[in-house]
Amino acid sequence: MTSTSEAMDTGDLIARAEEGLGLARPEIVHLLSLDDPAQVEALYQAADRVRRRCVGDEVHLRGVIEFSNHCRNNCTYCGLRRDNAKLARYRMEDDEIVECALGIAEGPCGTVVLQAGEDPAFTAERLCGIISAIRARTPLAVTLSVGRWPYEDLKAFRDAGASRYLLRHETANASLYESLCPGRRLSDRIECIRHLKRLGFETGMGCMVGLPGQTVEDLASDILLMQEMDADMIGIGPFIPHGDTPLAGHPPGDAEMVLKMLAVTRLVTRDTNIPATTALGVLRAEARKRAFSTGANVFMPVYTPKKYAPDYQIYPGKAVSVHEDMPLQEVVDYFSSIGRPIGAGHGARRKR
Numbered sequence: 001m002t003s004t005s006e007a008m009d010t011g012d013l014i015a016r017a018e019e020g021l022g023l024a025r026p027e028i029v030h031l032l033s034l035d036d037p038a039q040v041e042a043l044y045q046a047a048d049r050v051r052r053r054c055v056g057d058e059v060h061l062r063g064v065i066e067f068s069n070h071c072r073n074n075c076t077y078c079g080l081r082r083d084n085a086k087l088a089r090y091r092m093e094d095d096e097i098v099e100c101a102l103g104i105a106e107g108p109c110g111t112v113v114l115q116a117g118e119d120p121a122f123t124a125e126r127l128c129g130i131i132s133a134i135r136a137r138t139p140l141a142v143t144l145s146v147g148r149w150p151y152e153d154l155k156a157f158r159d160a161g162a163s164r165y166l167l168r169h170e171t172a173n174a175s176l177y178e179s180l181c182p183g184r185r186l187s188d189r190i191e192c193i194r195h196l197k198r199l200g201f202e203t204g205m206g207c208m209v210g211l212p213g214q215t216v217e218d219l220a221s222d223i224l225l226m227q228e229m230d231a232d233m234i235g236i237g238p239f240i241p242h243g244d245t246p247l248a249g250h251p252p253g254d255a256e257m258v259l260k261m262l263a264v265t266r267l268v269t270r271d272t273n274i275p276a277t278t279a280l281g282v283l284r285a286e287a288r289k290r291a292f293s294t295g296a297n298v299f300m301p302v303y304t305p306k307k308y309a310p311d312y313q314i315y316p317g318k319a320v321s322v323h324e325d326m327p328l329q330e331v332v333d334y335f336s337s338i339g340r341p342i343g344a345g346h347g348a349r350r351k352r
């Protein structure tokens, strides 16, 4: 049972967080550990008010093209991992990617997200050609989600017209990261994020919730790291076990913990762009909708062509695209029914 003093402390903590006074690590751990439904609801409502005050009611749509499911890496949680021989691999042609972006430009998305595994067939030069073609032929902002690259290549992407970059750090626990991503180091990933910021990219970070061995203190570290790095966009989703990976059989992350992470992240980072991730919807469709009342303000519909989308299997059950069981009009109608208009333009971070 929760004592009155604990309830008072929690209320005071939420009120201070709502005012933007910052949260220390033990305070973040306390909020993430709440299990009293009334207190959790108070946390969500505070995050929703901060979301309205700092980024408004608009929901920004980003159209995602998953253009290759090849990857040279072997992350233990990911269905695209190099050693997963069961996955049917595909690569879109350059023209096909640009055509897909032209289709996105006809709809309500102000941004295209070009996403893929780390596929050596897409050289920096090739990616620059695709970025330039999209920038020349559409008004879309171009976001890249293509893994870690050297500084010079990132600069070339920026010069070609890309203005945003998503590079999730996955977990701020370096030893956990290194056990999940063999042969790679968290410090290299963080250095790449620093390069992105230096080059003027709006930079996205993000983490998974419910990784094997992850603690609530680790999750607090994720929030503090994203605050310290001044991430502009923040993607937080549950770990979902994929049957053809070494982590098959581990339990998935908890949807409620993801919602608490979104809420506390909104309270701490204020004006960032925070999507309700597809992974959250896979776990519980209602949770993804709920995310829009606990801090989220971005939705990322998948425009990957129908013949490829089912094979972009980072985690199972993900083949939800505007071509399949989520027609975009349904999404737009849903947001309008909850009083959340679709944002116009690129939907860049509105810095205080």
Ligand code: SF4
Binding pocket: 071, 072, 073, 074, 075, 078, 079, 080, 081, 082, 116, 117, 118, 147, 314
């Ligand atoms: S998580 Fe990314 S880098 Fe790791 S195997 Fe999957 S696609 Fe490749």
